[in-house]
Amino acid sequence: xxxxxxxxxxxxxxxxxxxxxVLLRAPSIADCAVRLKAIxxxxxxxxxVVAPGRFDxxxxxxxxRKEVHEAPALEFVRVSSLPLTQAGEIDDxxxxxxxxxxxxxxxxxxxxxxxxx
Numbered sequence: 001x002x003x004x005x006x007x008x009x010x011x012x013x014x015x016x017x018x019x020x021x022v023l024l025r026a027p028s029i030a031d032c033a034v035r036l037k038a039i040x041x042x043x044x045x046x047x048x049v050v051a052p053g054r055f056d057x058x059x060x061x062x063x064x065r066k067e068v069h070e071a072p073a074l075e076f077v078r079v080s081s082l083p084l085t086q087a088g089e090i091d092d093x094x095x096x097x098x099x100x101x102x103x104x105x106x107x108x109x110x111x112x113x114x115x116x117x
Contacts (some may be wrong), residue, residue, distance in 0.1 A: 016033075016034035016035060016036060016045060017034075019045055019047065019064060019068055019071065019074070020032055020033065020034045022064050022067040022068055023047055023049065023060065023063075023064065025063075026060055026063050028051050028054055028056070028060070029049050029050065030050045030051065030052055031049070031050040031081070032048060032049045032050065033047075033048045033082055033090045033095065034047045035048070035092065035096075037100060039075070039102055040102060040104070042073070043072075044072055044073040044074070044075060045071075045073065045075070046075050046077060047076050048076075048077045048079050048082060048098065049076055049077070049078055049079070050079060050082060055078065057076050060076070061074055075102055077098050077099075077100055077101075079098070083095065
């Protein structure tokens with residue numbers, strides 16, 4: 001199933017905290033932070049997730065879609081832990097430096113690699 005294409009109104013009306021709450025109910029996710037980022041000309045939700053075991057992105061996306069009305073496209077970045085400031089808050093400056101590999105980019109790389117001898 002392909003992720004929904006977000007509209008600006010969908011992303012604006014869907015609070016990242018709502019998505020975080022849904023993600024934290026998924027058994028495979030120990031912790032997470034959701035931020036909106038501009039990727040490939042679209043603003044999408046990026047979930048930075050701590051998932052120590054098995055992690056199925058498609059399964060988690062479906063879980064979010066069922067729980068969040070008009071959920072935006074969602075990409076995942078797995079991290080071993082969420083970066084914190086000295087005050088104990090999530091360090092957004094560090095999250096901003098982490099690369100996000102979208103599914104379309106991954107498919108493109110897979111296509112290119114499959115053509116190699």
